[in-house]
Amino acid sequence: MPGASSRESELVISWIGVDQLCQVVSRDTAMSQIHWLSVNWQVDVPDFGHYFWWDDKGLSLKSAAFDFRSSVHVDFVEGTQARRIKAITGEALTRAMGCHKGLRPAIFDATAGLGGDLSVLANIGCAVCAVERQPVVAALLRDALRRAEDSDVGWCDRVQLECTDSLDLMSHVSHGVVYIDSMFPKDRKSAPSLSMQVLHTLGGIAEKPERLIDAALDSGAARVVVKRPIKADFLGGRVPSSQVTGKTVRFDLYPRRKLTDEDAHPHQGLING
Structure with missing residues (x-):
């Protein structure tokens, strides 16, 4: 669910993210490595669009158009x-x-x-x-x-x-x-x-x-x-x-x-x- 964008609408600056457990310290530490994105974190799941999801497994991407259990998540350690x-x-x-x-x-x-x-x-x-x-x-x-x-x-x-x-x-x-x-x-x-x-x-x-x-x-x-x-x-x-x-x-x-x-x-x- 993108907000503003730049570089010919390719570089997304602001996105919505959901962190229902409010894991601010671990989340902010991780996001500091992703300098090309700004995420507006909230506890409520949006009704439409794509959004980031943060939990103890790290960063994922979900979509309101799909089953809530579905997500795009990359894992090189397990799975x-x-x-x-x-x-x-x-x-x-x-x-x-x-x-x-x-x-x-x-x-x-x-x-x-x-x-x-x-x-x-x-x-x-x-x-x-x-x-x-x-x-x-x-x-x-x-x-x-x-x-x-x-x-x-x-x-x-x-x-x-x-x-x-x-x-x-x-x-x-x-x-x-x-x-x-x-x-x-x-x-x-x-x-x-x-x-x-x-x-x-x-x-x-x-x-x-x-x-x-x-x-x-x-x-x-x-x-x-x-x-x-x-x-x-x-x-x-x-x-x-x-x-x-x-x-x-x-x-x-x-x-x-x-x-x-x-x-x-x-x-x-x-x-x-």
């Missing part, structure tokens, strides 16, 4: 994503990035989203420069990283996160891998999850993702990787050199040069997070 991180063995994602024989290239994640893929990559040793342009999505991801850090999850120190448009930073990428998850189209046949619906509603899906691949291919990255639904067209009509295919998605590979140990160095000076 499905935590199990995926711990069980990673030869996943198509890591092969697409060029992770092999001890090589862990630095990743510029141009579409960080809710962090499902970047957490896997950071866990196996990749330094990840994560960029998410949608402020609400970035807030949920930042809070999940905070909770993982508080739980001494070791890979968190390999992740930098910034809430901005990756197009503004792409030209400064000089090495490693640029990763673009162009998400799923609105007209996909299967019913979208609550998180996917919220991403679409809030504008968390890149409106012109082909601009991302054009910028990535013009950068200094050694490789560009694009995640696509398995039967989707090539992003921007760009035909990849090769592909790594999973059960429901594929990774289109655009190598610019051979990956070397130099590509494992973290991206320095790109972001502040």
